[in-house]
Amino acid sequence: MKNRCLAVFLGLAILFGLNLPGASFGAEPVIIGMPTSLGYLEGYESRNAAVMAVDEINAKGGVNVGGEMRPFKLVETDTRDSEPGVPVSDALMAYEKLILQHKPHAIITGFFTSEPLLASMDITSKHKLPYLGTIAMSPKFQKKIIENYDAYKYCFRVCFDARQYFGAYLNVYKEIQADFGFDKAFIFTEEAMWAKAVGGMTAKSLKSQGWDITGSQTFPKGTSDFSATLLKIRNTKTQVIIFISSRPEGIIFADQWRTMKIPAMLTGSMTPLVGEGVWDQYEGKVNGIVNLVAAGILPIPAIPKSIEFHNAYKKKFGKPPAASHGTGSAYEAVYVLKTAIERAGTLDGDKLVAEIEKTDRKCCMGRLRFDKGHQAVYGSDPNEECLILDFQWQKPGKRVVISPTGVATGKIQLPEWMKKK
Numbered sequence: 001m002k003n004r005c006l007a008v009f010l011g012l013a014i015l016f017g018l019n020l021p022g023a024s025f026g027a028e029p030v031i032i033g034m035p036t037s038l039g040y041l042e043g044y045e046s047r048n049a050a051v052m053a054v055d056e057i058n059a060k061g062g063v064n065v066g067g068e069m070r071p072f073k074l075v076e077t078d079t080r081d082s083e084p085g086v087p088v089s090d091a092l093m094a095y096e097k098l099i100l101q102h103k104p105h106a107i108i109t110g111f112f113t114s115e116p117l118l119a120s121m122d123i124t125s126k127h128k129l130p131y132l133g134t135i136a137m138s139p140k141f142q143k144k145i146i147e148n149y150d151a152y153k154y155c156f157r158v159c160f161d162a163r164q165y166f167g168a169y170l171n172v173y174k175e176i177q178a179d180f181g182f183d184k185a186f187i188f189t190e191e192a193m194w195a196k197a198v199g200g201m202t203a204k205s206l207k208s209q210g211w212d213i214t215g216s217q218t219f220p221k222g223t224s225d226f227s228a229t230l231l232k233i234r235n236t237k238t239q240v241i242i243f244i245s246s247r248p249e250g251i252i253f254a255d256q257w258r259t260m261k262i263p264a265m266l267t268g269s270m271t272p273l274v275g276e277g278v279w280d281q282y283e284g285k286v287n288g289i290v291n292l293v294a295a296g297i298l299p300i301p302a303i304p305k306s307i308e309f310h311n312a313y314k315k316k317f318g319k320p321p322a323a324s325h326g327t328g329s330a331y332e333a334v335y336v337l338k339t340a341i342e343r344a345g346t347l348d349g350d351k352l353v354a355e356i357e358k359t360d361r362k363c364c365m366g367r368l369r370f371d372k373g374h375q376a377v378y379g380s381d382p383n384e385e386c387l388i389l390d391f392q393w394q395k396p397g398k399r400v401v402i403s404p405t406g407v408a409t410g411k412i413q414l415p416e417w418m419k420k421k
């Protein structure tokens with residue numbers, strides 16, 4: 001009987017145009033396009049986070065577009081740009097097909113890698129689509145915007161870029177040098193524009209601080225054996241490995257590092273080894289690894305909204321977010337778009353750009369604002385900037401934040417086979 005009454009009530013609501021909380025009957029949806037590499041962690045977790053934000057907003061009535069409440073609708077396409085052997089042209093074709101087929105009003109997350117991101121900026125501008133990127137990290141993105149604002153003003157990035165990433169973990173090496181006297185580092189990066197940029201900046205900076213760079217290499221997508229490189233690292237008496245990659249190959253590298261008991265700390269960015277379930281998944285074998293993660297994915301008391309986001313994601317999807325970045329950024333991108341639409345009162349791309357530029361939002365990553373290159377501002381104070389966190393896996397399975405110092409929860413430790421007897 002209860003279900004019949006509810007059905008009758010909803011039918012009457014539709015017939016007479018009643019406004020129900022969490023519903024926008026008859027209104028055309030605001031389409032959000034989401035092109036990204038869905039087969040990889042950052043991609044599908046960003047999709048999850050965007051779905052969560054859309055569901056939250058629609059449950060409260062949707063987005064107010066010039067006085068009309070309209071629901072958000074998320075449409076996605078798998079650009080596959082992080083997969084081995086997929087050319088940039090294929091990813092660009094997937095992007096433009098999504099635009100032509102679904103006619104989105106805005107784009108979030110976008111490409112996984114920087115090469116198609118940079119190549120796609122002309123497509124984005126041609127269609128005058130606000131683009132809120134949340135994964136690819138090349139600093140050339142904002143350089144293009146600053147140099148040719150009128151052409152590329154539609155493009156924004158919510159996640160950190162390679163230079164911000166670089167700055168965030170550089171303090172870790174100062175701490176390692178001060179605490180342990182180490183000064184020999186090997187830099188190993190994936191063959192990607194952002195990773196090589198970070199590797200180059202890291203080498204230059206560490207040399208200026210008195211470090212000896214014992215080697216610098218890249219590895220291609222799909223690498224399955226790193227033993228030769230690890231032997232080289234051992235033979236050069238390297239004390240710190242700086243591994244820079246967002247790819248799943250990091251799991252293999254870390255496992256071989258531990259199995260071979262390489263006498264060098266493993267640090268940097270290993271996306272698959274970030275999530276809180278990793279300790280149990282790999283039976284504690286990640287102990288001692290120093291990694292990097294965006295705030296929100298790793299909840300901290302200094303940012304209450306990071307705890308709210310983390311808990312809501314875990315409740316909705318049955319497990320917490322595990323990517324190094326992208327997830328919180330995708331969630332916040334939907335809310336940035338909502339606020340811009342409601343302030344502009346329109347879906348006009350140029351007017352939305354003007355409102356997105358005014359973003360000043362306390363979010364799960366800290367305080368979200370954009371600089372003149374449409375890059376989200378990252379730093380060390382969550383009251384002023386978004387945060388990137390350095391943490392170390394430590395027994396009994398905790399992610400201990402070691403940087404920034406203002407939010408740190410512990411000190412860095414050596415892997416057990418490197419500890420002095």
